Amino acid sequence: MSAYNLAILAAGTFFLVALITGVWKYLEIVASPEAKAHPYVDIAHRSALMYSFAAILLSVFVQISELPATLEFWAALMPLVFFGLAIASYIAQGWIQRTDNQLRDAHGSVGVFMWALIVAEIGGFSVLFYGVIIAIF
Secondary structure, eight states: OOOOHHHHHHHHHHHHHHHHHHHHHHHHHHHHTTSSOOHHHHHHHHHHHHHHHHHHHHHHHHHOOOOOOHHHHHHHHHHHHHHHHHHHHHHOOOOOOOOOOOTTOOOOOHHHHHHHHHHHHHHHHHHHHHHHHHOOO
């Protein structure tokens, strides 16, 4: 699979999740006396929507980049995996409704996950951005 195809499939998946979590959010709003969904249901909906467009951005950068295809694949895969994991964690928090801030009571593994996410997302995008810069200049 090419990095472009991977990013497009991720964009479609994230967008579909955004649409489904939007329905979930609506149902919670209608059922709530305060007309509000649980914070993580809202976050899951918005993050899936934003990450769907971020995946499209990655697909465009892959198309422009002139780096080796294998490097582009891994550079795109890393942020896409962590986008998906973040959405999944928000869905889980919305489902169990135990907290309104998963980092407040976080344990050591959450910190490790967050640093891995930071490195993967910034690192992967930086590689693709570098490929775009090389292609343009």
